[in-house]
Amino acid sequence: MNNGQPDPGLYEYNAYRNRPKIEWPDGKTVAVWVSPNLEYYELDPPENPIRKSWKTPAPDVTGYSHRDYANRVGHWRMAEVMEQYGFKGSVSLSVALCQHIPEVVEHANELGWEFFSHGIYNTRYSYGMSEEQERTIIEDSIKTVKNATGQDIKGWLAPALTHTPRTLDLIAEYGLTYTCDLYHDDQPMPVSVKSGKLISMPYSLEVNDHYGFFIYNMSPREYADTLIRQYERLAAEGENSGTVMCIPLHSYLIGQPHRIGPFAEVLRYIKEDGRAWITQSGDIADHYLANYSHLAGAKNDY
Numbered sequence: 001m002n003n004g005q006p007d008p009g010l011y012e013y014n015a016y017r018n019r020p021k022i023e024w025p026d027g028k029t030v031a032v033w034v035s036p037n038l039e040y041y042e043l044d045p046p047e048n049p050i051r052k053s054w055k056t057p058a059p060d061v062t063g064y065s066h067r068d069y070a071n072r073v074g075h076w077r078m079a080e081v082m083e084q085y086g087f088k089g090s091v092s093l094s095v096a097l098c099q100h101i102p103e104v105v106e107h108a109n110e111l112g113w114e115f116f117s118h119g120i121y122n123t124r125y126s127y128g129m130s131e132e133q134e135r136t137i138i139e140d141s142i143k144t145v146k147n148a149t150g151q152d153i154k155g156w157l158a159p160a161l162t163h164t165p166r167t168l169d170l171i172a173e174y175g176l177t178y179t180c181d182l183y184h185d186d187q188p189m190p191v192s193v194k195s196g197k198l199i200s201m202p203y204s205l206e207v208n209d210h211y212g213f214f215i216y217n218m219s220p221r222e223y224a225d226t227l228i229r230q231y232e233r234l235a236a237e238g239e240n241s242g243t244v245m246c247i248p249l250h251s252y253l254i255g256q257p258h259r260i261g262p263f264a265e266v267l268r269y270i271k272e273d274g275r276a277w278i279t280q281s282g283d284i285a286d287h288y289l290a291n292y293s294h295l296a297g298a299k300n301d302y
Helices: 061-084 102-110 131-149 167-173 209-215 220-237 257-273 281-291
Strands: 030-038 090-093 114-117 189-191 198-200 243-249 276-278
Touching (some): 061 102, 114 131, 114 281, 167 198, 209 220, 209 243, 220 257, 257 276
Parallel strands (some): 030 276
Antiparallel strands (some): 189 198
16 A cells, blocks of 8 residues: 555656657757756755765765866866867756856856756755745746846756655746656656646766766766767667757766766767757757647646
């Protein structure tokens, strides 16, 4: 007997092999987007009763300083390589970065990168939040990014991938059009929410550099090979119906001197292959909503 939360019915089952065809611009078979996580971690964050921010008691100097490498060094190295091969970032942003280290946000904005919210701090979790608290975070994200960059955010990735049962309904209510918090498919899918129009944007845990280096213990060369194999399969399957490949990055990892070279080779490979729509998450969402939001038997009145 299940006494937990009922299935929220966020999306309906739709077998991969029997779907109507999705077509990307210019006959491309796979939409490829790169998602740098530009984050801010607190050395001694407020305690969440459900989950600890750091492995060791505060101050966790090792954990904090490792991540601080991202904004001091890693971001700049990663961005240089991305620009070299024509990949514009879709930034999963800890919006507090706009105040703490505005130089990084300003640089990404000058490059034409897109921003969506990853919460305020990556050391503050949604677990146990009231609706009022969650609304405050969403409103703060919208306002802060607008003031810092001039952009209206379209998407959401929950801080440290933590949620409440109301998260997706709330972001749709505030006019956001995509969530990166569902990892269930290689194509966009409508999400059933109380109001607004929301789709799931294929993000990735499997080829996320955090999983590659921390969970799967890959070498830089193994991670690069994994990205190419991911790309090859999705590009081939996309001939039947367009697929999406996301490359989620953390520059304190991929921006290390010993890792950046193999990653640069991946970007060159994808660029030269010719089957990729090298794009940004907002453009994928706009294209899908304009042409395919009726697919997958969504409960929304699209």
